[in-house]
Amino acid sequence: MNQRRTLLKLSLAALAAGAAPAARAQTFPSQPVHIVVPFPPGGGTDSLARAIQEPMQKALGGMGGATVIVDNKGGGGGSIAHEFVAKQPADGHWLVVSANNLPLYPHIVAKLGFDAKTAFVPVGFIAKQESVLVGSLDAPWPDLRAIIAAAKAAPGSVQYGTAGLTTPMHLSTEQFAMLNGIKLTHVPFRGTGPLVTDLLGGHIKLGMSSITSVAQQIASGKLKPYAMASLERSSVAPTIPTFKELGAGDVDGTIVYTLLAPAGTPPAVVARLNQALNAAVGTPGQKDDLAKRGFVAMGGTPQELADWLKVQEPIWVPVLQAAGIKPE
DSSP: OOOHHHHHHHHHHHHHHHHHHHHHHOOOOSSSSEEESSSSSTSSSHHHHHHHHHHHHHHHTTTTTTEEEEEEOOOOGGGGHHHHHHHSSSSSSSSOOOEEGGGGGGTTTTOOOOOOSSSHHHHHEEEEEOOOEETTTTTTTTSHHHHHHHHHHSSSEEEEEEETTTHHHHHHHHHHHHHTTOOOEEEEEEHHHHHHHOOOTTSSSEEEEEHHHHHHHTTTTTTEEEESSSSSOSSSSTTBBBBBTTTTTOOOOEEEEEEETTTTHHHHHHHHHHHHHHHHHHHHHHHHHHHHHHHEOOOOOOOHHHHHHHHHHHHHHHHHHHHHHHOO
């Protein structure tokens, strides 16, 4: 009899354990869902997060209706926000907008507060967009060829700004330098917003930015474009030639935006988040809205994102090495 009771208790416990993830998924979200942006307001990443905020909120529903909040936490080229989210409860209520640079943090941040390979689980792709090399109105170089010539004449004299260390904008500019045998000096900013402000004020003369963040300033003549860091011309700014068209090599600064959750987030909750994310970027109306903001909607499965993350390190570590970038 005692053995039968023990078996019954074990069976009930197993059933309860199996039902727990499903129950969590059914009651999720039970509190506001925070999408943490690793940069200050005003940049491309912030614009994208706010574009999916309401559609994801609608898709999630939840107990009494879901609330999705966008939080900005800049610094460290995005590593500060990643570390913050990695340490939050793994219940689906804390997410971080990430990009190509996540696998590279160990190669650039000496005292990283999280394990870039194990701290997160992928939720899905959000969207992508191109990067563009732009100059202030008083920048001394008339074209890309002049920038290359100036950098060759005085290695390190040409400074350029980006949203931060190891961002796709930083890496693609160093890729440009590597392919053309020049030395440039990188000036990292705490996000694209501050970079654009300093470009407009002439405090820095050159910068690599997401096209979304500077398209309006280019169109109004407040910034001058030099080259598009993409394999094809951008639909947002089709008159700007690519680096390859200008004879400067296959420079690809395409920014791929993704959504991650802390490791340990229940698979059923991740699946719910992925479903909401795909709904937020997958409808014709949402695709058009993102296109107007300069993004190409993506979507997809968590596994597709996991596979993509695995190949980023071998692509970009050689660029870091060529640029002499070491953990600091």
